[in-house]
Amino acid sequence: MSEQETDSFNLQSLNISEEKREELLRLFPEVRTEGGQIDFDRLRLALGDMVDTGKERYGLNWPGKSACFKAIQTPSMGALLPAPEESVNFDTTKNLIIEGDNLEALKLLQKSYIGKVKMIYIDPPYNTGNDFIYPDNFSESLQTYLEYTGQTGEEGKRFSSNTDTDGRFHSKWLNMMYPRLYLARDLLRDDGVVFISIDDHEADNLYKLGKEIFGEENFVASISVQINPRGRHLDSFVAKTHEYVMIFAKDASNADCMFGIEKSDRWIDEYDKCDERGRYRELKFHRFS
Known part of the structure; x- marks a missing residue:
């Protein structure tokens, strides 16, 4: 493979954890926090678990x-x-x-x-x-x-x-x-x-x-x-x-x-x-x- 062909490729490895996080937020947008992170208590609720929702949070x-x-x-x-x-x-x-x-x-x-x-x-x-x-x-x-x-x-x-x-x-x-x-x-x-x-x-x-x-x-x-x-x-x-x-x-x-x-x-x-x-x-x- 020539140097020119190599330059045309994105040599950065995949950020697997970030891709999985984005896919999870796409499937369950209701679990997104104000900062774009995942509220795991809400995710557990969405998946059928009953959790203590008494913690203070934006929403x-x-x-x-x-x-x-x-x-x-x-x-x-x-x-x-x-x-x-x-x-x-x-x-x-x-x-x-x-x-x-x-x-x-x-x-x-x-x-x-x-x-x-x-x-x-x-x-x-x-x-x-x-x-x-x-x-x-x-x-x-x-x-x-x-x-x-x-x-x-x-x-x-x-x-x-x-x-x-x-x-x-x-x-x-x-x-x-x-x-x-x-x-x-x-x-x-x-x-x-x-x-x-x-x-x-x-x-x-x-x-x-x-x-x-x-x-x-x-x-x-x-x-x-x-x-x-x-x-x-x-x-x-x-x-x-x-x-x-x-x-x-x-x-x-x-x-x-x-x-x-x-x-x-x-x-x-x-x-x-x-x-x-x-x-x-x-x-x-x-x-x-």
């Missing part, structure tokens, strides 16, 4: 968080049953509607769709006080879903609306959201994205929750969505005109996750400059006296 913590991992890892006992009589063109359509408890459905979809979904849109309860019913023992199943309307189960187990007078008002919402968002992430392809509608009630918690599950580097944007130009008349203090859509990527470094949308002819004509990052336009500066 989003709330009562019942450790039980979320148990809810994620508990196998679903349900089954998806086709309903041809309620379907349109059942034998030919490729569309699929699943009706039932969404946590159970997400678990059942893991076997067939894990790592295969390009985009997920979620419109969760906004936690306004009465927009979702919460089982008091932190566990849910298809049976509890069917029992919600009666407020009690076969064994007299109570279910309750999550009112703002409850001492665990935000904790209950987080306990409901964490397993579902965690399982939704597993369904995404490497270039997949999730869009989540939310309003001011839980926007800050969703932002922190999403960054923990997807990784801070995979937060894409929070988009304002106008819902009422005049403002909602029932709001206190300020009549709000907008809600939000938060976007998280499975892997934001994968450029395909947010690009590829066709532009109109007007946009193409207006963005008449181009560089290595793509098309752009130049705007004049305005001075106001």
Whole structure:
């Protein structure tokens, strides 16, 4: 081999431990600490172990968080049953509607769709006080879903609306959201994205929750969505005109996750400059006296 050929090779040996750490953080972004290291207690929780989580550390913590991992890892006992009589063109359509408890459905979809979904849109309860019913023992199943309307189960187990007078008002919402968002992430392809509608009630918690599950580097944007130009008349203090859509990527470094949308002819004509990052336009500066 000539000296010139030798110079073209990277002669540095592989940093195996660093590669393994990066791969572990890619698989379990929720175990990343503020400094980009691994929180091994969180990793043990993610792998099914129960640990003492009482140590002080940076992150989003709330009562019942450790039980979320148990809810994620508990196998679903349900089954998806086709309903041809309620379907349109059942034998030919490729569309699929699943009706039932969404946590159970997400678990059942893991076997067939894990790592295969390009985009997920979620419109969760906004936690306004009465927009979702919460089982008091932190566990849910298809049976509890069917029992919600009666407020009690076969064994007299109570279910309750999550009112703002409850001492665990935000904790209950987080306990409901964490397993579902965690399982939704597993369904995404490497270039997949999730869009989540939310309003001011839980926007800050969703932002922190999403960054923990997807990784801070995979937060894409929070988009304002106008819902009422005049403002909602029932709001206190300020009549709000907008809600939000938060976007998280499975892997934001994968450029395909947010690009590829066709532009109109007007946009193409207006963005008449181009560089290595793509098309752009130049705007004049305005001075106001």
